[in-house]
Amino acid sequence: MRQLIRGRTLSFYADPAETQAAFAYHQDGAVVVQDGKIVAMGDYAALREPGLAEIDHRPNLILPGFIDPHIHFPQVQVIASWGAQLLDWLNTYTFPEEARFGDQGHAPLMAEKFLDLLLSHGTTTAVAFCSVHPQSAEALFSAAEARGMAMIAGKVMMDRNAPESVLDTPQQGYDDSKALIAKWHRRGRQRYAITPRFAITSTPEQLQMAGQLVREHPDCHIQTHLSENRDEIAYTLELYPQARDYLDIYETYGLLSDKLLLGHSIHLEPREIARMAETGARAVFCPTSNLFLGSGLFDAAGLRAAGVVSGIASDVGGGTSYSMLQTLAEGYKVLQLRNQKLHPLAAFHWATRGNALALGMADRIGTLDPGSDADLVVLDSRATPAMALRMDRAETLAEELFVLQILGDDRAIAQTYVAGKPMLGQAA
Ligand code: GUN
Ligand code: ZN
Numbered sequence: 067m068r069q070l071i072r073g074r075t076l077s078f079y080a081d082p083a084e085t086q087a088a089f090a091y092h093q094d095g096a097v098v099v100q101d102g103k104i105v106a107m108g109d110y111a112a113l114r115e116p117g118l119a120e121i122d123h124r125p126n127l128i129l130p131g132f133i134d135p136h137i138h139f140p141q142v143q144v145i146a147s148w149g150a151q152l153l154d155w156l157n158t159y160t161f162p163e164e165a166r167f168g169d170q171g172h173a174p175l176m177a178e179k180f181l182d183l184l185l186s187h188g189t190t191t192a193v194a195f196c197s198v199h200p201q202s203a204e205a206l207f208s209a210a211e212a213r214g215m216a217m218i219a220g221k222v223m224m225d226r227n228a229p230e231s232v233l234d235t236p237q238q239g240y241d242d243s244k245a246l247i248a249k250w251h252r253r254g255r256q257r258y259a260i261t262p263r264f265a266i267t268s269t270p271e272q273l274q275m276a277g278q279l280v281r282e283h284p285d286c287h288i289q290t291h292l293s294e295n296r297d298e299i300a301y302t303l304e305l306y307p308q309a310r311d312y313l314d315i316y317e318t319y320g321l322l323s324d325k326l327l328l329g330h331s332i333h334l335e336p337r338e339i340a341r342m343a344e345t346g347a348r349a350v351f352c353p354t355s356n357l358f359l360g361s362g363l364f365d366a367a368g369l370r371a372a373g374v375v376s377g378i379a380s381d382v383g384g385g386t387s388y389s390m391l392q393t394l395a396e397g398y399k400v401l402q403l404r405n406q407k408l409h410p411l412a413a414f415h416w417a418t419r420g421n422a423l424a425l426g427m428a429d430r431i432g433t434l435d436p437g438s439d440a441d442l443v444v445l446d447s448r449a450t451p452a453m454a455l456r457m458d459r460a461e462t463l464a465e466e467l468f469v470l471q472i473l474g475d476d477r478a479i480a481q482t483y484v485a486g487k488p489m490l491g492q493a494a
Pocket of ligand 2: 136137138291329381384
């Protein structure tokens with residue numbers, strides 16, 4: 067099936083933070099989609115074909131679908147839990163909630179809700195932590211496959227410092243992860259992320275097993291948490307007294323590479339930053355979560371200057387919004403507090419091609435380049451009365467993007483396409 071999707075198209079081919087000529091914008095643009103892939107992108111006048119089916123989204127913007135590189139699927143009913151910082155928040159709210167994913171039928175139900183929420187917020191790919199129960203990953207992959215979505219996910223490996231109901235063992239965590247990799251990794255658009263939750267909830271024996279999985283499956287992503295909160299770091303270093311620093315623990319067990327996604331990466335030592343740059347390990351900035359849990363202020367400019375690649379993510383349910391627009395808004399404010407600037411062009415690059423680069427997947431997702439999967443978001447910058455009023459005074463594309471970044475949320479998502487199929491409303 068071939069069709070043309072018309073609107074104001076915007077796609078990045080470089081980082082606007084680093085170069086002037088970084089994006090392609092077509093005022094009357096179009097994307098031609100065939101069999102789930104983008105086959106052409108450019109001016110409508112050049113792309114129209116007699117007899118070709120057209121969908122007209124003018125005056126809305128068409129961008130690559132948003133990518134959320136750090137989110138917790140079993141925390142859909144944890145989001146907005148009051149009053150705690152990281153370790154108390156995990157013990158009080160998060161671990162008890164994740165235990166419910168061991169109950170028959172719960173994970174499949176929540177997987178549908180989770181994907182509905184991602185799509186209604188314009189997110190077409192996520193990198194998700196599941197619960198310790200393999201059926202939670204099974205449920206998420208099955209639901210994502212049914213919708214044609216590219217999901218990267220893994221069951222968390224955790225064998226200590228949490229209630230029994232959310233613990234595995236080194237061997238069980240290895241076996242369950244291995245079986246999920248065999249079934250799901252690169253099945254259609256699904257990919258597996260080996261997922262030791264963080265050093266506090268894994269014994270050295272378990273991290274050893276995680277390292278073995280990484281050696282056996284070098285093509286899988288790896289996701290965990292690093293240096294989010296000062297109490298977390300102190301406790302981690304008590305548990306691993308030989309470690310030079312927090313990152314050294316993950317390095318000792320062979321987890322460091324450009325496949326490793328390190329959620330938060332806030333309170334880093336110079337040595338850790340240098341090792342991340344050398345090994346290609348990614349930092350993932352989670353601004354709504356970092357503010358909500360009072361964790362700290364991510365140093366985007368410092369990491370970039372050191373040569374570390376960063377993604378930007380929601381971290382629901384520590385994060386407070388599924389919206390990558392709201393994530394970019396809070397990212398802007400966090401960086402203001404560090405006297406750094408997040409330009410709207412750089413922000414929209416980050417949530418699309420930038421996150422795809424962090425995942426090593428920019429040849430498939432994150433741009434409107436021909437050959438990419440046709441995952442798109444259609445943005446209405448006049449979605450609310452406040453946005454429309456502000457837009458009356460906006461003169462440039464950058465100003466319009468900033469209105470979306472600061473005032474936008476799911477109301478600004480006019481449509482989301484996954485592999486060329488509209489996923490919202492009547493059309494779904
Ligand atoms: N560190 C370990 N687990 C978690 C989690 O679920 N959320 C956040 N924000 N940090 C973590
Ligand atoms: Zn997290």
